[in-house]
Amino acid sequence: MRIYIIISFLFLSISSNAQKQEVQKCIESFFEGFHQRDSVKIKLVCSDKLILQSISESSTKGNKLSDETAKEFYKSIATIPSNLKFQERILSYNIQIDGTMAHVWTPYEFYINDKLSHTGVNAFTLFKEKDFWKIIYVIDTRRK
Template sequence: MKKIALVIIFIFSINSNAQNEDVKHTVETFFEGFQHRDTLLLHQVCADKMILQSITENEKGNQFSEESTKEFYQTIAAIPKDLIFREQLLSFTIQVDGSMAHAWTPYEFFVDGKLSHKGVNAFTLFKEKDRWKIVYIIDTRRK
């Protein structure tokens, strides 16, 4: 009986790890598209009606902003080619429940090699057929 229980736990663990890796890969693909200003790659991992929100924290107080999916793609495409930027993800915390997942990714954002700001990204994903799609992103930004 103990062996059966251990086998079931092992199988569940393997499936859970695979789901987490798939979610992580989707978020990493998002940042690959972002880094290369590749809106086609971003479209592959983002839902058509994705929600994008930000919370900027500074000495003037907290500001909440929202961007449409269309504006997001236009902003990415308009980033000058000579601008050097990098968003470094510091860790991943992933939770999965069936066809919904959440990824929490603290980050540091660098422009021309200098720290611009830092915060955390929170992604909500939906499993559409056999692939994860980002449906919601909210991030914090502070100097």
């Protein structure tokens, strides 16, 4: 009996790890497309009903919540000047999964032309659609 419990626990642990790797790969693909200025690649891992929001934090101007449509987001990615160097460095992944929903918390540093521009956290919500994870919601914080 004890061996069955151990085997069951190992199977659940392996399955959970595989799910987390799939979710992380989805987020990594999102950022690959972002850094390549490739909105088509980003769309592959995003839902058609993608929701985007940002929270700008400022001690002088106050905090501001802003919304961006998916169409505006994809256009902004595709029109980033080719001479602008930028990188969003993901510092870690905290992935939580319940069935067909996943939540990913990713602290980051954002660099423009190798200079730190701002820091914050991304929070992604994903939905498992058929056999693929899709990003349905992104909110991030931004602070100088």
